[in-house]
Amino acid sequence: MKNLLLFILLFSTLSVTCAATNNGSCEVRGTGDLGLIIERATGSAQIVNTSTNKSLFRVKGLGDLSHASVVYSRDARYAYVFGRDGGLSKIDILCGKLVKRILQGGNSIGGAISQDGQLIAVSNYEPGGVKIFSAKDLNLIADIPSSKINDKKNSKTVGLVDAPGQRFVFSLYDSGEIWMVNMQDTSKPVIRRFKKIGTQPYDGLITPDGRTYIAGLFGEDGMALLDLWHPEKGIKRIMDAYGRGEKKLPVYKMPHLEGWAVAGDRAFLPAVGHHEVLVVDNKSWKQQAHIKVYGQPVFAIARPDGRQIWVNFAFPHNDTIQVIDAESLKIIKTLKPGKGTLHMEFTPRGEAVWISVRDKDEVQIYDTETLQLKATLAVTKPSGIFFTSRAHKTGL
């Protein structure tokens, strides 16, 4: 009896000690200056602090991250990572811990979080379609297969974004459609389908105000626009000159439209195939100018104040970044971070930009006023960088 008591006493002390250790490894702080960097080749991610330029944690076991994206819970404590292998991982960034991971599909491309923060939607290549999960426990809430393209396959889905009114909007690559899903009633998703929007939509974007969804087309020139305030008006084709043109120039990496640059009344878009960034009026969607750049642009991203546009490029020009002055439309700086310069992310108010340099195994941090390198961080094969300021932005 005495022994048993002793045992219980010992055991309870032990468990208390463990719990204390566990709490000790979590940060007691806000997350506003934190972020996550994908380590694409090792299925891991680093949690970083953008005030101190330091790494806090590394989280492992996230699967195949060759193409990965991240959204944040609205309390900005949890990061949801969408991996190429269909993995959906929920990470507690204060504790640097993987909370839950599910394999929800065979091959996925990205995801979105609903307006109210309760739902996570994932866009899948295989099986083609969108699945919607509870943000809390990652339980499946809705499964929305896309249009069939043959006996075995459904259309791949791309360009998935959240929109106001508990909506998700996405494009269907093989069948040339845009679908809008209303999740007000989670037991009854209402799908509105827009057909014949153009061939091979490869990515989509939503304007920061959440009103306009635009799909880029790979198979033909122009873009497809949907006004979410007036879906009854259907799809409008814009920017007929936007695309690969008659010569159908080869494209060595698909440009990304997410995170597109809006500066004042202008939008800056990566051209498809051409070594150009296009400048368009974001009211009339007419092209105003095109800026010659170093290679085929992948991302064109505006500094949060809209004064600079930072551009990176596809293979074989992916060792370079160019900075465009949004007012004069001139290139004010050409930087050479190194081979495999894959992604850029601005700190919340834009005094610094973090740049992934894959082949150097580092993230470089630049001062956006002086355009000088101010620090580097060791990150293994870094790709996407995602700061928590995304938590409160529609479409990110």
Place this chain on the structure above:
Amino acid sequence: MMKNLFTIVFILIASTNSAFCDAISETRKQEILQILKHDCGSCHGMTLKGGLGPSLLPKDLKRMSEKQIVLTITLGRPGTPMPPWEPFFNNEETHWLAQQLLNGVTFSKTSLKPLNNASNNENNHQ
């Protein structure tokens, strides 16, 4: 005698030359595999099991001959996003790459670098 010497020298030069051209250096092979993993991988997946582009795993490539694969890499596939890679690989390299794909590629594993904190640029002379 002189003629023979000439012939020998000629043969020597020719053989050295062709041996030199035939061989893809180990460094170049690694470079090509790096392009395969990361750049082809941006559409076909880093493990080559497919993404926006189809799977490049041996079981899925079986229906294609080496020649067909070489043609696809060289000229791309009109009507799809697959671009021509002719500017980046010579004929020999393309054949070597096609053989690698048919036999199955195992990429060397990336090892994680230890976590370290940002170094100030003034202190690091890169």
